[in-house]
Amino acid sequence: MIEFQQVHKAYxxxxxxxxxxxxxxxxxxxxxVFGLIGHSGAGKSTLLRLINRLEEPSGGxxxxxxxxxxxxxxxxxxxxxxxVGMIFQHFNLLASKTVAENIAMPMKLxxxxxxxxxxxxxxxxxxxxxxxxxxxxxxxxxxxxxxxxVGIARALATGPDILLCDxxxxxxxxxxxxxxLQLLAEINRELGLTIVLITHEMDVIRRVCDRVxxxxxxxxxxxxxxxxxxxxxxxxxxxxFVQESEDDDFVTDEDWQQVQGSIVRLTFLGESTxxxxxxxxxxxxxxxYSILAGRIGRIKDQPCGQLTVALSGSESQALAARxxxxxxxxxxxxxxx
Amino acid sequence: MSAMFVNIxxxxxxxxxxxxxxxxxxSLLFTVLLGLPLGVLLFLxxxxxxxxxxxxxxxxxxxxxxxxxxxxxxxxxxMIPFTVLVTGTSLGVxxxxxxxxxxxxxxxxxxxxxxxxxxDRGIIEAVQSMGATTGQIIWNALLPEARPGIIAAVTVxxxxxxxxxxxxxxxxxxxLGDLAIRFGYQRFQTDVMVVTVVLLLVLVQILQMxxxxxxxxxxxx
Ligand SMILES: Nc1ncnc2c1ncn2[C@@H]1O[C@H](COP(=O)(O)OP(=O)(O)O)[C@@H](O)[C@H]1O
Ligand SMILES: [Mg+2]
Numbered sequence: 001m002i003e004f005q006q007v008h009k010a011y012x013x014x015x016x017x018x019x020x021x022x023x024x025x026x027x028x029x030x031x032x033v034f035g036l037i038g039h040s041g042a043g044k045s046t047l048l049r050l051i052n053r054l055e056e057p058s059g060g061x062x063x064x065x066x067x068x069x070x071x072x073x074x075x076x077x078x079x080x081x082x083x084v085g086m087i088f089q090h091f092n093l094l095a096s097k098t099v100a101e102n103i104a105m106p107m108k109l110x111x112x113x114x115x116x117x118x119x120x121x122x123x124x125x126x127x128x129x130x131x132x133x134x135x136x137x138x139x140x141x142x143x144x145x146x147x148x149x150v151g152i153a154r155a156l157a158t159g160p161d162i163l164l165c166d167x168x169x170x171x172x173x174x175x176x177x178x179x180x181l182q183l184l185a186e187i188n189r190e191l192g193l194t195i196v197l198i199t200h201e202m203d204v205i206r207r208v209c210d211r212v213x214x215x216x217x218x219x220x221x222x223x224x225x226x227x228x229x230x231x232x233x234x235x236x237x238x239x240x241f242v243q244e245s246e247d248d249d250f251v252t253d254e255d256w257q258q259v260q261g262s263i264v265r266l267t268f269l270g271e272s273t274x275x276x277x278x279x280x281x282x283x284x285x286x287x288x289y290s291i292l293a294g295r296i297g298r299i300k301d302q303p304c305g306q307l308t309v310a311l312s313g314s315e316s317q318a319l320a321a322r323x324x325x326x327x328x329x330x331x332x333x334x335x336x337x
Numbered sequence: 338m339s340a341m342f343v344n345i346x347x348x349x350x351x352x353x354x355x356x357x358x359x360x361x362x363x364s365l366l367f368t369v370l371l372g373l374p375l376g377v378l379l380f381l382x383x384x385x386x387x388x389x390x391x392x393x394x395x396x397x398x399x400x401x402x403x404x405x406x407x408x409x410x411x412x413x414x415x416m417i418p419f420t421v422l423v424t425g426t427s428l429g430v431x432x433x434x435x436x437x438x439x440x441x442x443x444x445x446x447x448x449x450x451x452x453x454x455x456x457d458r459g460i461i462e463a464v465q466s467m468g469a470t471t472g473q474i475i476w477n478a479l480l481p482e483a484r485p486g487i488i489a490a491v492t493v494x495x496x497x498x499x500x501x502x503x504x505x506x507x508x509x510x511x512x513l514g515d516l517a518i519r520f521g522y523q524r525f526q527t528d529v530m531v532v533t534v535v536l537l538l539v540l541v542q543i544l545q546m547x548x549x550x551x552x553x554x555x556x557x558x
Binding site for chain 1: 457459460462463464465466467468469470473477478481482484555556557558
């Protein structure tokens with residue numbers, strides 16, 4: 001769907017080249033929600049904006065839907081852009097136009113739509129984003145979440161098959177963020193839109209993404225299914241994001257010095273999250289366990305959980321317990337043998 | 338009461354008011370027609386803008402600055418041959434309009450440029466991401482978004498033009514300012530001076546109020 005071949009980008013600032021994206025290969029699949037997470041300055045926006053060529057690449061090829069975007073002329077680029085919607089952190093709505101006029105804008109610019117057509121489409125989009133009552137308001141009269149809904153409706157106006165989201169929820173409070181993410185997930189599911197979103201918040205990735213790339217210093221350092229990348233995290237950047245997202249203070253080995261036995265971290269995904277696995281294994285192997293830390297959550301539609309437990313018992317009991325846990329589909333990391 | 342206004346010929350005042358309004362209306366119209374595109378061009382050529390071009394911007398900027406630094410009274414005189422060429426006369430209301438336009442256009446263009454720079458870059462990008470042409474970006478996004486700023490610029494320019502018209506008396510253009518100078522100042526008819534100045538003040542007040550109202554209306558807050 002979206003294919004990067006050795007795409008790189010450097011900005012020229014006062015005659016000096018500042019690299020923002022190292023040569024990158026990337027494949028975003030049709031119909032997926034692909035997330036990019038990274039700290040500020042990692043190069044996320046640069047990568048995203050290369051997709052619709054709001055930034056010109058310094059080199060490499062970008063191929064989308066079989067079209068070599070990097071080879072398009074100005075005219076070709078304009079018509080290509082109509083198949084890619086985009087939403088922004090600060091919404092970027094026109095303050096001088098009403099909600100309905102904002103949503104109608106991409107169709108007006110594209111031409112070839114009658115005004116009755118446009119009005120009908122605007123009504124449909126307003127229903128989809130739940131803003132039917134606000135059609136004649138100006139953006140300044142809306143809340144942040146409502147503004148982003150207008151942004152989403154506007155991005156969908158020309159019926160694109162890709163939606164780019166640049167920190168679309170970073171200016172919103174947690175509750176509004178959740179609602180906007182839910183809307184994005186709905187659009188992905190019902191319209192089959194491919195979504196590429198960038199964020200610096202773990203939670204956004206966990207809630208809606210199928211796959212994730214972790215960016216650092218202009219490089220995608222890790223990439224894969226969300227659960228694989230984050231449970232457990234490997235790269236230092238990934239680890240730092242996981243740690244930041246834990247509500248409580250991150251516990252270190254030192255905190256467990258008084259704890260007896262070996263310490264393992266168990267990761268449950270999908271069905272096994274709710275199954276009484278730990279109790280059964282303890283009964284069957286005769287091992288004792290105590291829970292040191294734990295959390296249960298979700299990755300997109302999948303339940304998942306992590307427990308840090310101390311296991312005390314004989315060597316052979318411990319071994320049997322680990323084997324049984326792994327057999328039950330639990331990922332096991334030994335923190336202290 | 339009537340003794341206070343012995344020197345006043347109200348018909349004369351009425352004619353002068355009409356001249357001032359004609360000069361103001363005519364010169365404001367042409368100033369906006371010329372200054373708006375010039376301001377847009379200045380903006381587009383400016384650093385990091387859509388048609389950023391250092392050389393062209395510097396050249397245009399210089400022309401604008403030269404015209405702006407010229408005192409209006411000098412411009413009036415220097416422009417006489419050009420004015421005759423355009424209007425066939427260097428006298429009267431028609432003779433005053435070309436120098437008024439040339440004096441006010443660079444000023445207005447700068448104000449337009451500033452108003453356009455106030456438009457959030459993100460809005461331009463959003464419209465670009467919809468596949469807009471440069472013309473569409475200007476018409477559908479930049480100008481509507483900058484409308485309050487541009488209206489404020491028109492207001493300031495109109496008021497500046499009111500004071501310029503007073504000087505246009507030098508080329509025999511007539512108007513309230515001319516009356517104030519010829520009768521009020523040179524013939525010591527204080528009552529004429531007071532009446533004309535009050536009328537000019539009322540005009541400026543009306544312009545400012547109208548402008549402010551429009552700005553508020555189009556700010557969509
Ligand atoms: N227009 C620009 N001109 C110069 N440098 C830029 C520009 N945009 C981004 N950069 C630089 O490129 C790097 C990556 O920026 P960006 O892609 O915005 O990162 P992120 O979105 O992850 O915060 C940063 O070092 C930033 O300073
Ligand atoms: Mg960014």
